[in-house]
Amino acid sequence: MDPTTAMYIAQGMHGIAYGMVLFLLASGLTLILGMMGILNLAHTGFFMLAAYFGYQMVQWTGSYWAALAAAPLVTAVFGILMERFLLKKVHVYGPMAELILTMGVSLVILDGVKVIWGSQSLPLSPPESLQGLVNIFGMQYPAYRLFIIFLSLLVLFIMGVLLYKTRMGMIIRAAVSDAQMVDALGINVPVVFMLVFGIGTWMAGVAGVAIAPILTVSPGLASQMGMDAFIVIIVGGFGSLGGAFLVSLICGLLSSYGIQFLPQYSAVLIFIFMAVVLAVKPEGLFGEKT
Amino acid sequence: MDKKTRWMFWIAGIIIFAIFPKLAGIYYSNIVVSMSVWALFAVSLNMLLGFTGLLSFGHAMYFGTGAYGAALALTHVNGLSFFSAMAAGCLCSVVLSLIVAPVVVRVSGTAFAMIHLAFAQCMFVLALKFRNITGGEDGIGGFSVSHIRIPGLFSLDVTDPAVFFYLSIGTVILNLLVLWFVIQTPFGQVMAGTRDNVKRIEYLGFRVSHTKAVVYVLAAGSAGVAGAVSAMHQNLVAVNDAYGMMVSVLPIMIVMVGGARSFFGPIYGAVFFGFLEEYVTAYTDKFELILGLILIIFIMYWPLGLAGIFLKLKFKWLTRKQFLKRSGGGAG
Known part of the structure; x- marks a missing residue:
């Protein structure tokens, strides 16, 4: 392969890796939006928060894998808390109030991380096994970016199975199209909403920890x-x-x-x-x- | 309030306005000017948010375009006065809104809000990249506003803070009056109708998207005036203060804290934020964190904002007074 083509292909793969992480982030957003009719402006705040949690986790345990496993879960807990204690209360005032509320939360998160971690960028290095380059058909490509593509595909696969092959996925999809009817059938819709909110935020968290080694952790x-x-x-x-x-x-x-x-x-x-x-x-x- | 007290109130207001720069000094009159700019900007946003039910996350695009329009006109045309520069800024915003309107009036709700977020961000990037026109990150500054003069009669030096105070406050009040009258007309009722029930307005034979477009252009023009006044006040236009995210977010907060359902709500909100900025930034630089917390508290506990609180207090006070009057009359 001549160097120019290799460069084009590498650039294309960079694009795909970025696009996949973007999709992880956007799909959580679109899931919450489709289900609850709330566009969560704090979603990107949670995404960033997960990157900071990941950094903190690496500081404590020294293991990237621990960070990747735990940080999104902690983020999801924060998301659920927000849904339970803030969004639910504002629901009666209509969708505009909910939208503006999420904006307020996003402001608090954006400025809050500066209070806790400062405003400089913090490095988060990928695990040693994923550092360096991989040889694909004579082309050198960073291993970590390949890992991101596979991680995103894995998360999407899990989500797909969850949504389309399980009973819970069926309930979620039903609640998207008619929440009232599902409620009338005796299913606890608020709990389903809470779960969806948690899953969406978890996906944002995975995206945050995954992209952090490439873009560094910063406000x-x-x-x-x-x-x-x-x-x-x-x-x-x-x-x-x-x-x-x-x-x-x-x-x-x-x-x-x-x-x-x-x-x-x-x-x-x-x-x-x-x-x-x-x-x-x-x-x-x-x-x-x- | 009867007619007489209302007149007294207005006259007192005008007298306070006239002697304010002498009384309070340049520093506080500058604060009042920036409060009034924010008030006009927030009221123009509230024309969309509170009266037509359209939330825009990118109203900064009109504020910034007004500011850049006025600044560019002042740097490139010699001898432009305060009013012509303001008209230039307003015109730029109106033209931009006329370009954008055909797309945005077709959507509403969340889509409307998010499209504006993206458009405003686009303007931000454009202003940053077209360095030869906008000055990039440095912005445009040091333009001179020439004196307003009618030959043989008078000449006003706009660089004098007191004169600028009168001019800018007068402009803002005039613009607010225009918006106030628009709301009082039957057209204002149609606006409120599109907020409350789009279908019914359509059945009544009004054209919803045309109504939205007219309000939209009106709001954009007013925001442009606010931007132009702010540009001349600061004598500087920078990308972050014109198209920045906070410039879009702050008027939404002012409207929510002041009260979206009331015309005067955003004005209370602007005064509140003026004082808040003055005192909070003296202690901490985490202004956005405080703003976010205040916003959350207001939405959760006082969704009608300061205007709602005032109304409640007024009702309490009035009913008590009337009750006393009536019981007093009964005894006599």
Whole structure:
């Protein structure tokens, strides 16, 4: 393989790795949105919080794997607490109040991490077994990025099985389409909602710990990837998992090739893509017309 | 309040306004100017949020465009006065809103909010990247606003803080009056109708998306005026103070804390935040953390904001007074 093609392919794989993490983040968001009708603006805050928890866990135990296992769970607990004690109370005031509440929580998290961990970027190194390069068909590629792609696929596989092959997944899907009816059938819908919120936040947590070694842990992490995640669900259509998947990959590829070909305007490319899609279809690619 | 006390109230207000810069000094009159800018900006957002039921997470795009419009006009055109620069800023925002409106009036609710978040972020990136026009991170500064003069009659030096105080407060009040009258018209009722029940408004034969578009452009223009006044007040436009995320978030907080269902709510909110910023930033730089906590507390416990609290107090006070009057009359 000649070096130019290898570079293009490597850049493409960078894009896919970023897109997969983006999808992990966006799918939690879109799951909560589709189910509860709440766009959780604090989602990216939780994503960043998980990266900080991961850093702290590595400081304490010295093991990346422990961080990857525990940090998302702790984040999920925080998400559930927020749903139980804040969102539920505001529900009666309507969706706008809920949206603004999540914004308030996101502000508190964004500034709160600065109080606890300071505003400098903290390093989080990948485990030793994943450092270095892997040889794929004569092309050198960082092992950790490959690991991220596989981790994302694994989480998605688990989610797919959970949603489409289990009884709980069936209840969740039923509650998405008609929560009142499911409630009337004697299923405790608030508990189901709480579970979904926890799972969504857990996925954001996995994304946060996974991306931390690449982007370093800093208070800018949330706005850096958060904006992209929100664009993904706007363009993909609210509550659509397939749309989120497709647009995440497009976003990842756009940003990685954009940096290569148009370094000056790479940040604008995604917005142009969004503007074009919305001008044609305001409800997003796979969104339902409201 | 009868007619006489209302007149007294207005006259007292005008007198206080007239002597305020002399009385309180430059420092406090500057604070009042920035409060009034925030008040206008928040009221313009509330035209969308409170009266039409559209939440925008990117209202900064109009504030910033107004600010940049005024600043660019002042740097490139010689001898522009306060009012022409303000008109330039307002016009820029209106033009931008006319471009965006066809897309955004087709959606509402969460989609409307998020599309604005993305558009405002897009403007932020554009302002940062087109360095040769906007000055990038440094922004535009040091432009001079020329005197307002009518030949042979008078000449006003805008760089004098007291004069600027009168001009900016006058402009803001004028703009607020325009918005107030719009809400009083039948069109204002249609606005409230689109907030409360879109279907019924459609059945009554009103065009929902046209209504939204008119309110949208109106709100954008007012935000542009606020941005232009703020640019001339600071004599500087920087990307973060024009298109930054906090510029979009702060008016939402001001509206929520002040009270979204009331026209004057955001004005109370702006005053509250003016004092808060003044005193909190003296002690801590974690202003956003405090803002977030206050926002959460208000949404959870006082969803009608300060305006709701005032209304409750007023009712309590009034009913007690009336009760006393009536029982007193009964005894006599």
